[in-house]
Amino acid sequence: MDFETWGPQRWANHFNQMLNLAKPPDRYRFDIGDLAMETSRSLFPGDPITKVGEEELDACAGALVPADSRTRWGIVYGTGQSPGRRRFTTAHEFGHYLLHRKKYPNGIHSSEAGVDGRTKLLVEKEANEFASWLLMPLDDFRKQIAPKDRPDFEVLGQCADRYEVSLVAAVLRWLRYTERRALIVVSVDGFIKWSWSSKAALVSGAFIRTSRGPVALPPASAVGQEQFTPEVRAGTQHPGGVWFREPAREFSFRSGRYDTCYTLLHLGDEEPRWSDDEEQVEDTYDRFLKNS
Ligand SMILES: [Zn+2]
Known part of the structure; x- marks a missing residue:
């Protein structure tokens, strides 16, 4: 077979079909390191993956490293990663x-x-796509959360458990197929480190840009006021003007382990087409009529 032409999804589907047929007892929590070593040995005996392990890495999460004149490869994940992160990193490097x-x-x-998969680098996006599709197959994920559902952290956490990945990996996977307008916001010490919007949210302008540096949390938000109660974790409704001009439902909690705050925002079905300002609505409408 001409493996050179296979893309990330084709590779992921190949292994998923294999796993579906083999029916291992814990279908979605299979050992990714074993899969990488065993399948690379049979598919590419000239340069298989012979080692998967933990190492102290400087400022990176994982690496694919050659050994012995590139006749063998090793997958390395950084120290201190949770089992879920470790698993995802290994799948990414396998990609x-x-x-x-x-x-x-x-x-x-x-x-x-x-x-x-948050960077613009194509190779990183492809490896992330492979890992996501392999560990969280779309057909099964959509059975857990339908494209029109509005999941909270409880439901997303159940998916993270099901696929043995981190909560963030499960949230990003869901945000990449949901039809809802939603986003995740990750913050530390009152500042947003990064954020990711679903496509529907992105095209309607509901996104937070952090590429130019950290952004302060909205002062009236629950996470901005450090209200980490069970109620806030389960969802609290804000009027327009807190997160965006429109109302938003905020779900926030702080992870003790990394002192990082995770916020999920659910927005309405459609972006308000006109502003609240009557005059401006008329202006826009008039302009529309003149131009059409
Ligand atoms: Zn990578």
Whole structure:
């Protein structure tokens, strides 16, 4: 078979079909390191993955490293990662092995944002896509959360458990297929580190830009006021003007482990087409009529 032409989804589907047929007892929590080593040995005996392990890595989450004149490869994940993150990092590096090792014979180092697929680098997006599709197959994920559902952290956390990935990985997977307008906001010490919007939210302008540096949390938001109660975690409704000009439902909690705050925002079905300002509505409408 001409594996060179296979893309991330084709590779992920290949392994998913294999796993569906083999029916291992814990279908969605299979050992990704074993899968990488066993399948690379049978598919690519000339340069298989022979080692998957933890190492102290400087400022990166994982790496694909060659050994012995590139006749063997190793997958490395950084120390201190939770089992879910470790699993996702390993799948991401396995993606680099399948898709990119010919182009990058000296190996690849992946940042945290690279593993999550948040960077614009094509190779990182592809490896993330492979990992997401392999660990969280779309057909099964959509059975847990339908594209029109509005899940809270409870439901998303159940998916993270089901697929043994981090909560963030499960949220990003859901945000990439949901039809709802929603976004995740990750903050530390009152500042937004990064945010990711669903496509429907993005095209309607509901996104938070952090590429130019950290952004302060909205002062009237629950997370901005450090209200980490069970009620806030389960969802609190805000009027327009708190997060965006429109109302938003906020779900927030703080993770003790990293001192990081996670916020999920659900917005209405459609962006308000006109502003509240009557005059401006008329102006816009008049202009529309004149131009049409
Ligand atoms: Zn990477």
